[in-house]
Amino acid sequence: MGDDAQIVTLKYLHLKMESTHYLKNTHNTPICQFAPHLEHAFLQDMNSDTFADVIGETCAHLQVLNITRCDCTSAAENIEQAQVDLPQLRSLNMSQNGLKAVSQIRFVKAPLLQVLDLSYNEISTIEDEIVYLLSNLTHLYMAGNKLTTMANIIELKFLVTLDLADNQLKSVPNEFLNHTFNPSPLGYYTLDLSGNPFDCTCVIEPFQNWIASDIKVYLRITSEGMYTCGHPHTGISVSSIQLDCTSYLGVYLGLGIASGIIVTLIAALLVKYRWHIKYGYFLLTHKRNNWQYLDDDYNMDENANNSIQYDAYIGYNETSDYEESWVLNDLRLSMENGKQCKLFIKGRDLIPSGPKVDAIFEAIQNSRKTILILTPQFVEDEWCYFEMQTALMTLFHDNMDVIILVLLQEIPDDKLTMSLRQLLCKKDLLKWPDDRFGQDLFWRRLHAEMQKSSQVDRHFDV
CATH class of the missing domain: 3.80.10.10 (Ribonuclease Inhibitor)
Known part of the structure; x- marks a missing residue:
């Protein structure tokens, strides 16, 4: 107990x-x-x-x-x-x-x-x-x-x-x-x-x-x-081991960012001046007798140039039914039947035997004038942009102002490209009117523009 x-x-x-x-x-x-x-x-x-x-x-x-x-x-x-x-x-x-x-x-x-x-x-x-x-x-x-x-x-x-x-x-x-x-x-x-x-x-x-x-x-x-x-240093004290852990990540990252910026700038320049580059490519690859050079032996008379085949190249958006109808009916009937002009119309005259870009370039080079039919659809179309830039390059290289601007439909200001905006500031603009009397005046003005010489003594900023 x-x-x-x-x-x-x-x-x-x-x-x-x-x-x-x-x-x-x-x-x-x-x-x-x-x-x-x-x-x-x-x-x-x-x-x-x-x-x-x-x-x-x-x-x-x-x-x-x-x-x-x-x-x-x-x-x-x-x-x-x-x-x-x-x-x-x-x-x-x-x-x-x-x-x-x-x-x-x-x-x-x-x-x-x-x-x-x-x-x-x-x-x-x-x-x-x-x-x-x-x-x-x-x-x-x-x-x-x-x-x-x-x-x-x-x-x-x-x-x-x-x-x-x-x-x-x-x-x-x-x-x-x-x-x-x-x-x-x-x-x-x-x-x-x-x-x-x-x-x-x-x-x-x-x-x-x-x-x-x-x-x-x-x-x-x-x-x-x-x-x-x-x-890997078995048995060596952690405190005494000498490590080279210099990081080059910042350097590599900086180089990568710099390279990315340079590539981006180059890409932006290539996009912005792609048609200038394309034009230069054509000048280097096409035969000399198909070019319009401005040199010491150049004949200032446009009609003496044997390469001219058309009075005007018509630049418009083929995907727009309204533009296609206006070009083939109104413009073609008035210019070809009424004024006896020979027009190059893509929907009718473009022969798909080779690259489209080559055919358009040569057609513009073989035309005295380039008539651009401006609409909201025009500024959204890459081919229309190519046509405008090719015509502008004729001015840049040959001092020949071949562009005639026709405003078929009003274009919102926010859709205007820089090149087109500059062009509108320096060129007369022919607006297509709704009334019959205004349309008669429009055709007379267009015919007058066709008669003007393309040779100029000034340069555009394009």
Whole structure:
């Protein structure tokens, strides 16, 4: 009876396997039932299948629990299912138990847990969900495991001691290096990362700089001399390794941006002056006797030029039914039948025997005038733009103003191209009227324009 009274008031208990068998056979009740005031329990070399029976379901006053060298691997499910309520537990040591995961300690319900020792197990990762359950930890010891990452450890906001020695860490994440550490009552944060096979390439440079920085004022890095390279400089101290990590990314990026700008500018110039370039290409590739050169032997009489085959080339948008109808009916009947002019009309005279661009270019070169029929559809058509630019190039190269502008439909100002806008500022514009009298005047003016000489003594800005 006296022994039982002493056990009831027991606060410190240290048991090994044989003692556990003795107590179990003697009292046949869990420890925390016959020692309800127990505060410190040290259990070593137990069989895991007796653990639930030994501890019991609750220990109201237990503050320190040490369970080491138990074969917990073979009965992990039993341990997880054996829930133990430890409302006052501050420190839990489950080192050397062959644990595979931190989650295997979930059998312990300890909301006030501050110190956790899981050293020398076989843990390879710290699960995110278990980090939430350990939010009050101040000391974490996990040396001698198989950890390859420590990223989520920064979620433990109150941690002041961290021991991850002898794991499989190859680098330290930037999130950890940038973490603001909470100094302990001693004034510093204790960290031990020794014995890890660090990858001593440029990935380790931030960690090097971090070790050498002023962070040491608040951080005690224990076993610093044991921070060695696992690859490629095996065994060399991380602090002493010399790395050439000069980054040329900025240079390459600058060159790339500069090259991109240059290419963009060149592309923009090619687009803007594509018809100038096309015209120059024709001048270089076509036979000389088909060109209209302005040289010392050039005859100023346009009719003396044997290359002229048409009185006018008609530039219009073939896809517009209204323009097509107006050109073939109104313009053709008035100019060819009434004025005996020979017109080149794409829809009628263009022979698809070769590239369309070549045929249009030669037709414009073989015409005394180029009549451009302006409509909103005209400014949107690439072929119409080519016709206008080719005619403008005749002015640029040969000093011959061959363009006659006919406004068939009003064009919104925002649709006018720069070249057409400049041309409208320098050329007379013949507008097609709706009334009969105005149309008669229009044909007389157009005929007068056809009679004008194309030779000029001035230049346009195109």
